[in-house]
Amino acid sequence: MHDLTPAVRRAVIAEDSVLLRVGLVKVLETAGFEVAAEVGDGQALLAAVTEHRPDLAVVDVRMPPGFTDEGVRAALEIRERWPDTAVLMLSQYVEERYAANLLASNTSGIGYLLKQRVADVEEFIEALRRVADGGTALDPQVVAQLLVRRRSDPLERLTEREREVLALMAEGRSNAGIAGALVVSESAVAKHINNILAKLDLPRADADHRRVLAVLRFLGV
Amino acid sequence: MNIPPRLRRALVRLRRDLLFVAAGVPLHGIVPPLFLWALTQLINTLDGSSSAAPIVFWAPATLLVICAYGLTEAQRWRFRALCGLDLPRLRFREAKRQFAYNWLVGPLFGVLELLLLAVLAAGLTAATSPLWVGMFPLQWRLDHRGVWTWVGYASAVGLLALAAVPALAGGLVRLENLVARAMLHVSRSEELQRRVEDLTTSRAGAVDAADAERRRIERDLHDGAQQRLVALALNLGLAKATLKDLPPEARQVIDEAHREAKEAIEELNSLVRGLHPAVLDELGLDAALSGLAARAPLPVRLWTDLPERAAPAVEAVAYFVVSEALNNVAKHAEATRADVTATRLGEILRVVVTDDGVGGADPARGSGLKGLAQRVRSVDGAFRMSSPVGGPTTMTVELPCTT
Numbered sequence: 001m002h003d004l005t006p007a008v009r010r011a012v013i014a015e016d017s018v019l020l021r022v023g024l025v026k027v028l029e030t031a032g033f034e035v036a037a038e039v040g041d042g043q044a045l046l047a048a049v050t051e052h053r054p055d056l057a058v059v060d061v062r063m064p065p066g067f068t069d070e071g072v073r074a075a076l077e078i079r080e081r082w083p084d085t086a087v088l089m090l091s092q093y094v095e096e097r098y099a100a101n102l103l104a105s106n107t108s109g110i111g112y113l114l115k116q117r118v119a120d121v122e123e124f125i126e127a128l129r130r131v132a133d134g135g136t137a138l139d140p141q142v143v144a145q146l147l148v149r150r151r152s153d154p155l156e157r158l159t160e161r162e163r164e165v166l167a168l169m170a171e172g173r174s175n176a177g178i179a180g181a182l183v184v185s186e187s188a189v190a191k192h193i194n195n196i197l198a199k200l201d202l203p204r205a206d207a208d209h210r211r212v213l214a215v216l217r218f219l220g221v
Numbered sequence: 222m223n224i225p226p227r228l229r230r231a232l233v234r235l236r237r238d239l240l241f242v243a244a245g246v247p248l249h250g251i252v253p254p255l256f257l258w259a260l261t262q263l264i265n266t267l268d269g270s271s272s273a274a275p276i277v278f279w280a281p282a283t284l285l286v287i288c289a290y291g292l293t294e295a296q297r298w299r300f301r302a303l304c305g306l307d308l309p310r311l312r313f314r315e316a317k318r319q320f321a322y323n324w325l326v327g328p329l330f331g332v333l334e335l336l337l338l339a340v341l342a343a344g345l346t347a348a349t350s351p352l353w354v355g356m357f358p359l360q361w362r363l364d365h366r367g368v369w370t371w372v373g374y375a376s377a378v379g380l381l382a383l384a385a386v387p388a389l390a391g392g393l394v395r396l397e398n399l400v401a402r403a404m405l406h407v408s409r410s411e412e413l414q415r416r417v418e419d420l421t422t423s424r425a426g427a428v429d430a431a432d433a434e435r436r437r438i439e440r441d442l443h444d445g446a447q448q449r450l451v452a453l454a455l456n457l458g459l460a461k462a463t464l465k466d467l468p469p470e471a472r473q474v475i476d477e478a479h480r481e482a483k484e485a486i487e488e489l490n491s492l493v494r495g496l497h498p499a500v501l502d503e504l505g506l507d508a509a510l511s512g513l514a515a516r517a518p519l520p521v522r523l524w525t526d527l528p529e530r531a532a533p534a535v536e537a538v539a540y541f542v543v544s545e546a547l548n549n550v551a552k553h554a555e556a557t558r559a560d561v562t563a564t565r566l567g568e569i570l571r572v573v574v575t576d577d578g579v580g581g582a583d584p585a586r587g588s589g590l591k592g593l594a595q596r597v598r599s600v601d602g603a604f605r606m607s608s609p610v611g612g613p614t615t616m617t618v619e620l621p622c623t624t
Contacts, residue, residue, distance in 0.1 A: 017448040023455035030463060068503045092443060092490075093500050094515075095508050116486045119454030119479070121462040144515035148523045 009055040009132055013038040014045035014071060015090070016063045020115075024058060027118065031125040033132075040064065042074035049078055054085055056132040060115075061091040061098065072098045079105065086131045090115045096145040099138065107212050111137035111172070126177075136172030136212040143170040146216070157199050165192040170215040231387065238390035239341070241303040242334045245397070248295050249331030252288055252324055255281045285324075289316070292323045293405065300401055304394065308405045309412065322404045330400075333393055341386050347379025428534050428599050435497035435537075442493050450489060454482035495544065497537060506536045506563060510543055514561055517547045526564040531622040538600050539563065539572050542618045545593045546574040554578025554614060570620040580612035 011033040015021045025035050033056065037048035041064045049057060057078055061071040075087045086109030089102065099112045111131040117139065118124050127137035158166065168178040179186040259281035265274035293311055300306040311319055350372045457479040501509040507527045514521040530536065543561055550559050556578030563572050584590040584606050597604040597618050608614040
């Protein structure tokens with residue numbers, strides 16, 4: 001018999017607002033993570049990742065000293081040096097180019113969410129787990145911003161419902177997740193997805209994050 | 222003592238005129254002695270009678286040049302403080318007029334001013350002669366009995382002179398005023414040109430200051446209220462997710478508070494975006510526009526060609542234009558889609574927002590459009606709008622980006 005209970009997964013938090021950091025620690029612990037370190041800037045984050053080799057890093061984009069994209073730069077470095085560490089970015093606003101940079105090499109174990117999404121604790125915990133498991137969690141706003149840059153719009157061929165499904169796919173949701181969000185059956189979702197893939201000539205793929213990759217490639221990331 | 226108001230006013234004016242005249246004496250009078258000094262040194266240099274002269278000559282010569290410029294500023298002060306005439310600050314290169322005033326006209330006025338002061342002093346002395354002659358030793362007065370006749374004449378003439386002083390002083394002040402206006406003032410067109418330069422600078426300063434203020438408020442909100450609200454909503458969300466065995470009333474209260482907190486975050490975020498979005502500072506107009514387009518309640522297609530960043534004030538106006546335009550489209554146009562293009566060509570940043578709505582938008586009516594046009598004008602931009610009834614509506618804004 002194997003022991004199927006997974007080992008406790010460890011996380012580090014990089015967030016300069018102390019209030020929010022305390023809250024994030026609580027959420028991560030609720031989600032079953034062990035918080036190995038909580039830091040307030042990019043340099044300290046890299047040091048903490050070097051030391052603890054966590055499964056997940058939750059990173060604020062805007063941190064000291066410059067309060068611009070310190071978090072993104074640290075995250076890119078983490079992705080390069082420790083590909084096993086999943087990264088979930090939190091940001092006050094969405095900058096799709098940051099997301100594009102983060103997704104450029106591979107789309108596994110990456111998330112980019114607006115900061116305010118942490119308030120919806122259950123969904124946020126789901127996103128945390130998905131990212132730590134190697135999946136993807138993109139904010140709906142990221143997907144929306146990627147869409148406005150499309151010049152000629154093959155998306156016009158999609159129906160309203162299919163667009164919704166596509167956006168949820170790009171966020172990294174599973175069929176069950178999409179079905180839950182739209183209050184439809186899973187088989188209906190599967191049908192929509194088949195239509196989308198057919199209309200957009202996307203390659204068929206099985207894993208969730210490869211599906212995201214396909215969608216994002218299509219969106220021009 | 223009760224002084225009649227007319228007399229009081231006359232005394233005040235006399236005092237001011239005399240101060241003005243007296244202040245003019247050193248300012249006008251300094252040049253002739255310097256000229257004489259320089260002249261003697263020059264003569265000494267030429268005929269070789271003084272070995273120090275070639276060296277000393279430069280001292281008065283330099284002082285003369287300095288006077289030609291420096292005295293203008295002193296005269297400006299004198300006219301403003303004592304005469305209420307605001308002369309413009311003359312530029313260094315407007316040397317001819319400054320030299321002419323300080324070197325040629327000034328000394329003449331100096332003489333007139335001295336004369337006036339002399340009349341005043343003589344008048345005072347003569348008018349008061351009975352007093353001070355009365356203080357002479359008794360023996361002297363007994364020896365010169367005839368002096369009283371002369372004293373009588375002198376005091377009469379002195380009083381006449383004193384009576385003339387206010388009119389003379391007033392006349393001199395008016396004359397100086399006229400001459401200063403003619404010589405130290407600038408022409409109307411030049412004055413206007415300066416005014417435009419001043420206004421341009423001060424307006425740019427005001428626009429920048431307003432931007433800086435918006436940015437400061439944005440940072441304060443980001444560092445303070447926004448983080449606090451997110452933490453609050455997070456804690457409420459945690460309570461909602463973890464405290465499952467609460468009585469339904471308590472759960473309802475927590476639910477309510479959680480929803481309110483999330484709405485407050487949304488409201489604050491949109492307020493901050495309306496003020497001055499952080500993304501604009503950090504990543505520029507290009508990045509800020511895609512956020513705007515994506516948040517709009519209707520499909521928006523965005524096309525940008527912005528090879529370089531514009532001045533912060535210009536980027537802020539462009540962002541505000543698109544934000545307001547999309548707001549308007551969403552509220553009034555009944556459009557199904559909108560297109561936003563932002564391109565930089567040479568020194569012009571052109572922003573075009575079109576929609577396929579019902580049209581009929583009038584910048585003269587809606588306060589949103591009016592504010593938009595005003596903000597465009599604040600950076601010397603051009604605002605055009607074409608919105609025939611039935612649509613489509615096209616708004617074009619061109620902002621100058623002088624580098």
